[in-house]
Amino acid sequence: MTHRSLLAALATSTALVAAPAIAQDCADPIKVGVLHSLSGSMAISETTLRDVMLMLIEQQNEAGGVLGCQLEAVVVDPASDWPLFAELTRQLLTVDEVDVIFGAWTSVSRKSALPVLEELNGLMFYPVQYEGEESSRNVFYTGAAPNQQAIPAVDYFLEELGVESFALLGTDYVYPRTTNAILEAYLLDKGIAAEDIFVNYTPFGHSDWSTIVSDVVALGAGGKQVGVISTINGDANVGFYTELGAQGVSAADIPVVAFSVGEEELSGLDTGPLAGHLAAWNYFQSADTEINADFVAAWKEFAGEDRVTNDPMEAHYIGFNMWVNAVEAAGTTDVDAVREAMWGQEYPNLTGGTAVMNANHHLSKPVLIGEIREDGQFDIISQTTEVPGDAWTDFLPESAVLTSDWQALECGMYNTETETCVQLTSNY
Amino acid sequence: MAKTTLAPRKGFLSENPSVLRFLGLLALFTIIISALAEGFGVGVISTSFLKVLGMTLCLCLIAVAMDVVWGYCGILSLGHFAFFGLGGYGIGMWLMYARTEGIVRESLANAPIPATEGEVRDAIATQIFSVVGSTELPFIWGFAHSLTLQLLLIVLVPGLLALVFGWLAFRSRVTGVYLSILTQAMTLALSLYLFQNDTGLRGNNGLSGLQNIPGLLHLPQSTIALWFFWASALALGLGYLLFAWLVSGKFGSVVRAIRDNESRVRFLGYHVESYKLVVFTATAIVSGIAGALYYPQAGIINPAEIAPITSIYLAVWVAIGGRGRLYGAVIGAATVSLLSSWFTGGGAPNINLGFYEIVWTDWWLVLLGLGFVAVTLFFPKGIGGLFDYLVRKP
Amino acid sequence: MPLRTVLSRALAILVLSMLALTAPPRAAVAQDTLQPLLQQYAEELASPSRRSFGAVADALLADGRPGAADFLRRYEAREVVQRPEDGLFFYAEDAGDLVRLIDVDTGAAVADVSSRDVDQIRANAGVRRVIAAALVPFELNAPERARREAALDAISRSAEASQIAPLADSIAQEPDPDLKTRKERLFLLLTAQFGAERAERLEAIAALGGDTSIEARGVLNQLTATRTEVAPSLPESANIARVLTVGEDLTQAEAYADLVDAGLAEPAQTPSELRAVLAENIVDGRVGGVPVGRLSDPMARIEAYEALEDAGAVPPRAAPDEAAQAVAAHVFYDEYVLNDPEITTAAQDALDSTAQAIATYQMADLVLDGLSLASIFFLAAIGLAITFGVMGVINMAHGEFIMMGAYTGYVVQLFIPDYTISLLVALPLAFLVTFGAGVAMERAVIRHLYTRPLETLLATFGISIALQQLAKNIFGTQARPLTAPDWLGGAITFNDIVGISTIRVAIFVLALIFLGVLLYILKRTRLGLEVRAVTQNPGMAASMGINPDRINMLTFGLGSGIAGIAGVAIGLYAQVTSEMGASYIVQSFMTVVVGGVGNVWGTLAGASLIGFLQKGIEWFNPSNTLAAQTFMVLFVILFIQFRPKGIVALKGRAAGD
Known part of the structure; x- marks a missing residue:
């Protein structure tokens, strides 16, 4: 109960001072907006991120705050209602006057907040793996772009597991659609025939998986090694993996690599039958490093012994610390100064190595592939060196000509063929 | 229907002082809010709150329409948000197309060879649809370049859908709960359809960035928000007037009679289906207009907006406000949606009970749900009924 | 890169053989232990890759040193670590927080170190498959049945021509009849693919004709690529x-x-x-x-x-x-691709001979899936068929009763770890909990609204969102596991095409039981008689001495209780979240309305129609489940236009209006 009431104390959206004393030279306290859904369908994933932000802010305040000022969390609840993201972003920036926002999960919520951020010149850190094809002046993307998650996972399938026949299963929304479009182009490029790529989209929260799993099993009749690339989102995974287990599909026969299943999602599952299936992320809780051990311990102390850590949490961890360092370097919380100080910021990954913020507002991070263990954690079986995030994929013809460089080109959507900046705002 | 049934009686407004009072209050409200708004440099009311108020006016408008169709005609439609959403998509298509066209033309202006119209269209399509992995402009965007045509569609599409759906349903004499479930199925089908990525309206992402009005990009949002607030107030006033007039005359009496006993009205020789169809279609068109004003203020429209639950909420607003009185619908919609944004926006202070602290983001929906139950049980006439009771008591 | 590794390996073997020639005594000593050999392949062993590991495994096994096969087995099981200081390989065992290093040759414990001081080697699934394939000749005659079975799995996952001979040799000695059949079958498959004798190969291909299994078709399809x-x-x-x-x-x-x-x-x-x-x-x-x-x-x-x-x-x-x-x-x-007309023609003939059977089986599987989906819809809707269909109460909180049932199952599993017993406890308990909740709701709210049916919709909708949020506050936003006992875990398979998971069969059986029990209660018991009397004419029923209040309460409780049991069943195969109820409510109403209100058979008909229809549409367009759902709803809308009273319409006075 102690952590619950602590959260409750912190979770008010009216600005609350998280530490008792405010340094004297701070006329205005530094405010950090937290824009994660606490109710509605996305609360399942986003509530954790609110908690991790509160923990990071508390830790920073204990360490003396930023620029000698204490930080103040301003938490609002967009309630998984996309227009509310735009409304609350405006409220955070104009009424609460926050200096930075950490928030959003789904692409549509980010696209909802984007125009407001760009209009009011706000600053947001977006912590979730996403479909790419975007680079906003006012957003730093600390989650993985497709080339930092999907492409390496497919390479692993091709190279290490010898998969020749692919089933791309996804929930019907933008991230799976765009990711699968990129992967299809990539696979065709790699010489996989079009008839060896099976694509299926299901609604959010889908539970009737038996036909789809049968379809995937039937792909084996082609005599080629079958592999599943899953962009299935959220709780639909429960039914999917249960059906895989029921039909006796083992990881040795048909491996499944998931881009949206992490420690948090597995905690709602009986993981016994899933052992051996894969997930690709930039972070796993099982990473065996000292800073990760400290992070996990701090999290368990803050949120509860049974809580797990996951990739978007690490993204917020890196993003928040980079922002703190950028503010210290710039000597102000002014958005433009901080933005420029962000380029080239370095911060250690929890999995080892160093993350770097590039001028396209994406991170360089290592890509990890983990095998699901029976205890709901992952065995890390492959870890690359840091891969720079690519805002515009090289595998779709329209975006191959685009690039993003806010430092040298001062443009997030630069056409290298015509050598012009297509637009300064992003394409929401 | 003979012309006489629809002709207004003399002195409609003088016979309905409540309509006049409402319009007066609305005007006063608009003036006060405008005077305090950021757009006039006062800034007591922030732009974000002004947008909330403008959107609330649009919700009041659809609530009035809902009250006419349910409170007066007895059709509990659980699908009116489908029309609202269609209106939003209608205006959204033009907003996105025109804004993108501006960006594309500007970026192509420096090319050594001037672009052909085909190239411009392709570039616009790529820009809008690359997010769903497509580069083709779907045929339903054929009119998106023209504001006039698209405005026409905002009226025509919801109107035609309501006409066809209503004609089918009323002709088959589907009534009561069955009709409610049928309308719910309609909005479910539409939202499922729009959820699919390949239906040409960007699937789950919907249309976004709608607050940036092409041609007005140089104006600050505080001004645009104010304009939309005025437009919403005007639309609510006109809509209210239209419906008050519609339900006040003989037409209104027939409609109310249908609500109370459909068979008897039919036996009296009225063509019940036509009356219902007129009410259903007219309210659908007004809902579409309300949506077209709402989404440029909200900034984004996507299929979740027309999921069945939103239309149930609409019915609840009307019930809470009090059915069968138009101002009741306005009160209900305004109260619930403003309270909702107060609680989720974090305006409400937490209550510490000592052993437990009530965080409103966690408990607000419980309160709202129990509130619905209480209103239905104890105030069957809603807040509007309570209001009537207080006014007439002395 | 592959060329380089091949070259370096060739060089290594060359050097080794030269060493063996020039200094026989020393080499003999070295040959007894595994570690020096491992060191030659240190790079490949430390970061294994599917493409290059086959040669390493073959080389380790070919050398014939004792413990090589055992080393590979433990390597496959991820029990091998490398010490970064000297690059030596050890077996690792758990020793509390530390890792105990075991010498690969002597088996003696060397040291206890922290897991961060050694490099764990995790062979991925591709490498493990290579190892399993390399170990096949050693495992086919292993004393343990499980190891022989694993070897057969390895053959069917990565078939190689070299496996034919050891497999053929092991068939005669195989004591287990099941494994013997499987070995014979695998021999057939291998012969069809790699057989050296043309006649034998053609014979094997012909023998695969009519075989609908995925492995057989896989082999034939490869031959006819x-x-x-x-x-x-x-x-x-x-x-x-x-x-x-x-x-x-x-x-x-x-x-x-x-x-x-x-x-x-x-x-x-x-x-x-x-x-x-x-x-x-x-x-x-x-x-x-x-x-x-x-x-x-x-x-x-x-x-x-x-x-x-x-x-x-x-x-x-x-x-x-x-x-x-x-x-x-x-x-x-x-x-x-295979330029051998005789073989390809034979394979094509074999494939063609199964086409008809496969189509039939696929249809049968589709019917099974449809049946299963229909029974799920039926189960979700049957409680509603009573509260809405019989009593006319629009209970929007019906979905939340399903959710309450599922959470009851979850809570029971927290206290009773045995899944079978907990399920047996959870089913009646879920009924009791939701029965109680239903009765309470009926007494507190619905009772007052019988004259205003549309307003029950609003009140129960309020209860629905309050219950959802309460569940979120109590159980959190994360999906909770509700685990089926092992005997419900697998699937019933008739062949590689037709099969259905056991849990779905159980749901089907449960739906049948519900149907029977409800029909019995409504048609054959006093309570059923009174229920029907009260719903047809409450005033008349009351004057005949029936207490309508009590009957309404019990009926509503019954409908809610059934929703609770349905919740446990649904939770076993899908996710348990606070929002699970909301995803069934609209569908359930449509099921009841399409089927025809006031009749349990109607609900059955409605569920069957919707279930089969959805599967049918999915079959036409397997890549888009959402489109299938859209068309299904559109169909429902049109259907109600033409049969407003549903499939099984009540006639006469009972129909009311």
């Missing part, structure tokens, strides 16, 4: 599967693209290439005499290009019918 080719005329030597007709089998554009890919035609100029060429030739604001300003017209661009062409500045444009002529001048055909 084709690729599309294009040539000026049909080549004599190729093993042609069929000749393609442009316009039917492939479009003109695809055909031309194939020609371009094959290097038989020049790619057509794209508009952007045209623009680029024009842009290069701008002279004084004109291209070929055409002012740049006019070039926003496509015709003007062609005019400008032709002017450049005449001036000889650019290569000539392709004539409009050039592409069509080029396509017409070539043959497009599918060619078997």
Whole structure:
């Protein structure tokens, strides 16, 4: 109960001072907006991120705050209602006057907040793996772009597991659609025939998986090694993996690599039958490093012994610390100064190595592939060196000509063929 | 229907002082809010709150329409948000197309060879649809370049859908709960359809960035928000007037009679289906207009907006406000949606009970749900009924 | 890279053999222990890769040192670590927080170290498959049945020609009849693929005819794999599967693209290439005499290009019918990858002989899936069939009763770890909990609203969102596991195509039981009689001495209780979240309305119609489940227009209006 009431104390959206004393030279306290859904369908994933932000802010305040000022969390609840993201972003920036926002999960919520951020010149850190094809002046993307998650996972399938026949299963929304479009182009490029790529989209929260799993099993009749690339989102995974287990599909026969299943999602599952299936992320809780051990311990102390850590949490961890360092370097919380100080910021990954913020507002991070263990954690079986995030994929013809460089080109959507900046705002 | 049934009686407004009072209050409200708004440099009311108020006016408008169709005609439609959403998509298509066209033309202006119209269209399509992995402009965007045509569609599409759906349903004499479930199925089908990525309206992402009005990009949002607030107030006033007039005359009496006993009205020789169809279609068109004003203020429209639950909420607003009185619908919609944004926006202070602290983001929906139950049980006439009771008591 | 590793390995073997020649005594000592051999392959062992590991495993096994096979087994099980200081490999065992290093040769514990001080080697699934394949000859006659079975799995996952001989040898000694059958079958499959004797191979292929299993079809499909080719005329030597007709089998554009890919035609100029060429030739604001300003017209661009062409500045444009002529001048055909007509024909015949059976089985599987979906819809809707169908109460909180049942199951599992017992406890408990909740709701709310049916919708909707949020506050937002006992975990499979998971069969059986029990209660008991009396005419029923209040309460409780049990069943196969109820409510109402209100049979009919319809539409378009749902709802809307009272419409007075 102690952590619950602590959260409750912190979770008010009216600005609350998280530490008792405010340094004297701070006329205005530094405010950090937290824009994660606490109710509605996305609360399942986003509530954790609110908690991790509160923990990071508390830790920073204990360490003396930023620029000698204490930080103040301003938490609002967009309630998984996309227009509310735009409304609350405006409220955070104009009424609460926050200096930075950490928030959003789904692409549509980010696209909802984007125009407001760009209009009011706000600053947001977006912590979730996403479909790419975007680079906003006012957003730093600390989650993985497709080339930092999907492409390496497919390479692993091709190279290490010898998969020749692919089933791309996804929930019907933008991230799976765009990711699968990129992967299809990539696979065709790699010489996989079009008839060896099976694509299926299901609604959010889908539970009737038996036909789809049968379809995937039937792909084996082609005599080629079958592999599943899953962009299935959220709780639909429960039914999917249960059906895989029921039909006796083992990881040795048909491996499944998931881009949206992490420690948090597995905690709602009986993981016994899933052992051996894969997930690709930039972070796993099982990473065996000292800073990760400290992070996990701090999290368990803050949120509860049974809580797990996951990739978007690490993204917020890196993003928040980079922002703190950028503010210290710039000597102000002014958005433009901080933005420029962000380029080239370095911060250690929890999995080892160093993350770097590039001028396209994406991170360089290592890509990890983990095998699901029976205890709901992952065995890390492959870890690359840091891969720079690519805002515009090289595998779709329209975006191959685009690039993003806010430092040298001062443009997030630069056409290298015509050598012009297509637009300064992003394409929401 | 003979012309006489629809002709207004003399002195409609003088016979309905409540309509006049409402319009007066609305005007006063608009003036006060405008005077305090950021757009006039006062800034007591922030732009974000002004947008909330403008959107609330649009919700009041659809609530009035809902009250006419349910409170007066007895059709509990659980699908009116489908029309609202269609209106939003209608205006959204033009907003996105025109804004993108501006960006594309500007970026192509420096090319050594001037672009052909085909190239411009392709570039616009790529820009809008690359997010769903497509580069083709779907045929339903054929009119998106023209504001006039698209405005026409905002009226025509919801109107035609309501006409066809209503004609089918009323002709088959589907009534009561069955009709409610049928309308719910309609909005479910539409939202499922729009959820699919390949239906040409960007699937789950919907249309976004709608607050940036092409041609007005140089104006600050505080001004645009104010304009939309005025437009919403005007639309609510006109809509209210239209419906008050519609339900006040003989037409209104027939409609109310249908609500109370459909068979008897039919036996009296009225063509019940036509009356219902007129009410259903007219309210659908007004809902579409309300949506077209709402989404440029909200900034984004996507299929979740027309999921069945939103239309149930609409019915609840009307019930809470009090059915069968138009101002009741306005009160209900305004109260619930403003309270909702107060609680989720974090305006409400937490209550510490000592052993437990009530965080409103966690408990607000419980309160709202129990509130619905209480209103239905104890105030069957809603807040509007309570209001009537207080006014007439002395 | 592969070349380099091959070379370095060859060199290593060469050096080793030279060492063995020059210094026999020392080499003999070295040969007894594994570690030096491992060190030769240290790089591959430390970061294994599927492509290169086969050679390493073969080399380790070929050397014949004791413990090599055992090392690979433990390596596969991820029990091997490397010490970074000296690069030595050890077996690792758990020793509390530390890792105990075991010498690979002596088996003695060397040291206890922290897990961060050694490099864990995690062979991935691809490498493990390679190891399993390499170990096959050693495992086929292993004393443990499980190891022999694993070896057979390894063969079916990665078949190799070299496995034929050891497999054939092991068949005779196999004591287990099941494994013996499987070995014989695998032998057949291997022979069909790699058999050296043509006659034997053809015989094996023919024997696979009529076999609908995935492995058999996989082998045959591999043998009959084709690729599309294009040539000026049909080549004599190729093993042609069929000749393609442009316009039917492939479009003109695809055909031309194939020609371009094959290097038989020049790619057509794209508009952007045209623009680029024009842009290069701008002279004084004109291209070929055409002012740049006019070039926003496509015709003007062609005019400008032709002017450049005449001036000889650019290569000539392709004539409009050039592409069509080029396509017409070539043959497009599918060619078997395997250039052996006898084998491919036999394999194709074998495949064709199963086509009919496969189609039938697929239909049977579809019917099973439809049946299963229908029973899930029925289970979700049957409680509603009572509260809505019989009593006319629109209970929007019905979905939340399903959710309460599922959470009851979850809570029971927290206290009773045995899944079978907990399920047996959870089912009645879920009924009791939701029965209680239903009765409470009926007494507190619905009782007051019987005269205002549409308002029950609003009140129960309020209860629904309050219950959902309460569940979220209590159980959190994360999905909770509700685990089925093992005996419900698997699937019932008739063959590789027709099969259904056991849990779905259980749901089907449960739905049947519900149907029976409800029919019995409504038709054969006093309570049922009273329920029917009260719903048809409460006033008359009351005057006959029936207490309508009590009956309404019990009926509502019954409907809610059934929803609770349905919740446990649904939770076992799908996710338990606070929002699970909401996803069933609209569907359930549609089921009841389509079926016909006031009749349990109607609900059954409605659920069957919707379930089979949805599966049918999915079958037409398997890649988009959402579209299937959309069409299903559209169908429901149209259906109600034509049969407003549903499939099983009540007649006479009971129908009311």
